Amino acid sequence: MVDRHHPGKAPTALLQRLSGGLCLTIDQLADDLDLTNRQVSDAAANLLRRDYLDRMALGCYQLTEAGEQAARAGEVITSGPKGTRDSHQLVRNTLRQRAWSAMRVRGQFTVPDLVSDASTPGDGNPADNLQRYLRGLKSAGYVVELPRRAAGTKMTSNGFKLFALNRYTGPKAPSVLPGRNGIHDFNLRKDVPCIPR
Amino acid sequence: MKPNFVETTNVQKFYAALKRVNERGAVEACMVVVDGKPGLGKTTTLSRWVAQTGSIYLRAQKGWDYNWLIQELLTELSIDPVTVKGRREKFARVISTLGDRAQSASLMGQTFGLVIDECDLVSNRAEIMEAIRGISDLRFLPTILVGMGTLRDNLRRFPQIESRAPNKVEFLPADLADTNALIESRCEVQVAPDLVDFVCRVSRGFNREILDAIAHIERFGMRIDPGPEGITLADMAGQAIMNDRNTGKPVCIPAVM
The missing domain is CATH 3.40.50.300 (P-loop containing nucleotide triphosphate hydrolases)
Structure with missing residues (x-):
């Protein structure tokens, strides 16, 4: 009887049962392995994700060539990672991520420009957030402050600081390290310290 | 703005x-x-x-x-x-x-x-x-x-x-409706229709110039108390409203329309 509580036992048993080019239905497999139909279906889904299985008809399975090789090699299916992660990692949809994309497109920008491009109705105080973010990026040399300013409109306003993207390392927005002098660059996968003044 | x-x-x-x-x-x-x-x-x-x-x-x-x-x-x-x-x-x-x-x-x-x-x-x-x-x-x-x-x-x-x-x-260049939408949505002071129309004409529908005009209108509008219609063309007579993109010189609103 297959241990029903071990996450890898049922797929491993299924892999071995189907070896040799057999094509069996869920009912036959459930009888042979003493599993419920649901457990057979879940185990089959596990093998399908690994490209070890073909679904010949509804509820009828046969091993692929890769599956046959794995069965011959006596592979034990476990619940752990299946190797290195080749697929892309999702870029988080945050205000700072969107602002980083906008910086890339614009090249030169003010805080209001970034707010206009990156903010969504759910953002609390985007201007304040982005000002702090730009301060962090500037300290690490990723953004430089240009000598001229965009004209302000308020009385006695000194205008808006004009920034330029100085270092673009990739699409993932760097994050400002809390309490430390620097940023973490997810594209380079390392911390970048502040440039000493 | x-x-x-x-x-x-x-x-x-x-x-x-x-x-x-x-x-x-x-x-x-x-x-x-x-x-x-x-x-x-x-x-x-x-x-x-x-x-x-x-x-x-x-x-x-x-x-x-x-x-x-x-x-x-x-x-x-x-x-x-x-x-x-x-x-x-x-x-x-x-x-x-x-x-x-x-x-x-x-x-x-x-x-x-x-x-x-x-x-x-x-x-x-x-x-x-x-x-x-x-x-x-x-x-x-x-x-x-x-x-x-x-x-x-x-x-x-x-x-x-x-x-x-x-x-x-x-x-394409912005028409009067687009100019009005831009000014209404971005300008922090109310602007009268005659000034919107003037901005649309002199900017030739370029957004960059319209935004430049909004900045000028705001700077002026914050200093005065506009009427119920907002800042009118007459209010801003003689004031620069934007810079000409070809010459770089300021475009001023004529003192007498």
């Missing part, structure tokens, strides 16, 4: 073209050509769209060749080009990763696309344009080619690409 994004007619045309791409009949017709003179809001529109959708943005360079394009794409997809060997393998990684990204975006109900800015610089180069077509075709990825004057003409040289880009969006 309020940092609001205003959906002018040009922006609506751009969104409509993307909608047509999503609802297209021929799957390979997935290119959109965006062109127009500088200062009409192309960069602002694209910057907003790229930021909100997480799409891939590339800026074409004069010396681009096939390898450079693929390397830039790999970098934008967070893949170190050095770790992928060979042209074929690099192309395969680009295609598979773009497919994954498009699928993730569609699960979240978003459009994911590839934007190539300053496409005029490479639009007469068959090698680059065919590479873009190849990438776009394999994943039926919405591809937005952005340029100014020559892009549309150059594409006629490549019928196989031209046929994939039935959606063309030309950014």
Whole structure:
């Protein structure tokens, strides 16, 4: 009887049962392995994700060539990672991520420009957030402050600081390290310290 | 000035073209050509769209060749080009990763696309344009080619690409309604219709000049107490309203209209 509580036992048993080019239905497999139909279906889904299985008809399975090789090699299916992660990692949809994309497109920008491009109705105080973010990026040399300013409109306003993207390392927005002098660059996968003044 | 994004007619045309791409009949017709003179809001529109959708943005360079394009794409997809060997393998990684990204975006109900800015610089180069077509075709990825004057003409040289880009969006100067929408949405002081009309005329519909005018109107309007209609043309008589894009000189409102 297959241990029903071990996450890898049922797929491993299924892999071995189907070896040799057999094509069996869920009912036959459930009888042979003493599993419920649901457990057979879940185990089959596990093998399908690994490209070890073909679904010949509804509820009828046969091993692929890769599956046959794995069965011959006596592979034990476990619940752990299946190797290195080749697929892309999702870029988080945050205000700072969107602002980083906008910086890339614009090249030169003010805080209001970034707010206009990156903010969504759910953002609390985007201007304040982005000002702090730009301060962090500037300290690490990723953004430089240009000598001229965009004209302000308020009385006695000194205008808006004009920034330029100085270092673009990739699409993932760097994050400002809390309490430390620097940023973490997810594209380079390392911390970048502040440039000493 | 309020940092609001205003959906002018040009922006609506751009969104409509993307909608047509999503609802297209021929799957390979997935290119959109965006062109127009500088200062009409192309960069602002694209910057907003790229930021909100997480799409891939590339800026074409004069010396681009096939390898450079693929390397830039790999970098934008967070893949170190050095770790992928060979042209074929690099192309395969680009295609598979773009497919994954498009699928993730569609699960979240978003459009994911590839934007190539300053496409005029490479639009007469068959090698680059065919590479873009190849990438776009394999994943039926919405591809937005952005340029100014020559892009549309150059594409006629490549019928196989031209046929994939039935959606063309030309950014045109803002009309009175667009000027009014821009001023109403971004200006922090109320502006009277006669001044809106004047701004529309002297700016010749260029967003850049309209925004310049809004800044001038705000600076003036904050200092006075405007009437119920807002700042009128008469209020600002003799004041500079914007700088002329050809001469760089300030454009002033005539003292006597």
